[in-house]
Amino acid sequence: MKNIATLMTADHRSCDNRLAAVEHAVSRKDWSSARAAFADFQAAMLAHFAAEETVLFPQFEQRTGISQGPTQVMRNEHVQMRQLLTAAGSALANNDQDDYSGEVETLLIMMQQHNVKEENVLYPMCDQHLATEIEQLITALLVQLDNPVKVTT
């Protein structure tokens, strides 16, 4: 991985694929596979948020001196996505396909518009401002991304 944009964008796509795997299981009404796939998706999403909130954003904020700017907006959107993940998980636990579809469709658009902002604007800025420490940063991000966050219900 040469830069932050490449690494984090690839992780966005990996989360998308996990979401699609849940959708396929739900459409087959294979609820146990759907719940397992959802747990996998949720863990990957939360690991991504954690990597940004504990590694990438603090570095960006420290280097640029901006803590109430774009990273704060991203943190707020993470809060909304965590709520949608919880709501979708509850719908799945109740085998409620309609509610699950509604929550997940909302989550999908929320996460995609969030991703566009990160991929088009924030990550390139991170690559630009954090060029000197890119290698250590990528190693630290990889550790977080490979370390799925356990969800307690």
Next chain:
Amino acid sequence: MQALLSFDQAPPFAAPARFFVTAPLFAMLAGALILSTGPELFVSRWTAAALATTHLLSLGFLSQVMIGAMMQILPVVAGANLSRPLAVARMVHLTLVCGTLLLVLGFLTFNRLAFTSAAWTLGVGLATFVGTAGRALFKVSSNNPTIDGLKLSLLGLIGTVVLGLLLALSLSESWPLPLPQLTALHFGWGVIGWGFSLLLAVALVVVPMFQLTPAYPKWLAQTFCPLSLLLLVLQTIANLAGWSTVADVLASSLALGVALFAMETFRLQRRSARARFDASQQFWRLAMVCMLAACVLWLGLLWLPMLADQPIGPMLCGVLIFVGGFMSVMSGMLYKIVPFLVWLHLQNLCRAGEMAPNMNKVIGAKQIEWQLRVHLGALAFLLAAALSPSWFAYPAGAALLVANGGLLHNMLSALLFYRRHAARLMAAREDGASR
């Protein structure tokens, strides 16, 4: 950097919503005009009623949706914030509504004052939009094809408006300008420079986004928008210089470009990771089929004299482009954008830990599927009316009216849903604050 710092500043919901609600009203007016004019509307694209209908659809429906959507997506996709978005939206919306009605009145009555007023009203409104969006967008350094495409689509809109104003003022002031030639250029700039550029720029983001497909290939994403605009400029020069064969070759390359984009979109849709295609994606698929058919017909009209002599060719092409292509894709987009915005703005009113009702509760899937079917019916009747006006003109007008009545109903029910829940959430907040 300034844009980046505030890139969550999406405009208030009232800014884009007004465009999305009035757009179907103009398409309903188009349906009503077809009903009141009857089969003679389809005799030639040069009849007053056909020109009025074309502008009710292109300016009244399509440009309204495109401008409303652009105001919403510029901060998200490009980090470009419009200054005073609500005031700009009010002004642009009002002038666009009044200007379109005046222009239609001008076509139907050939009243000089109506053309002059339409030209000034639309000119001021669209210049305000281009100025505001351009100022925000050109501040952002281009780092991806979507941002470049959005910038180029604004240039396309400028070209379309300048040619349109020339035409309107020629009609009101009797200027000795070659009207058919200018009309062809105005159509080309509107469809390719403004419509296709924006569609392409947006598709690069939303097709992979909503349908979970791989990205468009780099050769298409990076070259298509600038190449289309370059070909359009060259085609305009060739047309004005009277080099008709060169102009036709360039027009054919543009048609092939649109066809390639439609085929590439199909290919991507086939690789979608999603388990099923919802109505919004079906609208996209229908749009691509129609774009492809329009390109084939367009090439036929350019190169086959037996087809070029038939008045039905341009009429079919117009229906395929405006109703089958652009109206379909925009309806599909509205069914994603509007429920999401309702959810987002409601969620922002929620207290910590509270959840707004999800998108699917804003407009029911069945309502959307019904509207898709009626839209498909309207498209089929309009195509049939282009082929056989005496049989199908009235059913086509009625179907267009009903289909857009359905779209209006769905947009209004989303707004009412928003108002109802916003009032409830605000009351709960005030109640919580007073305790």
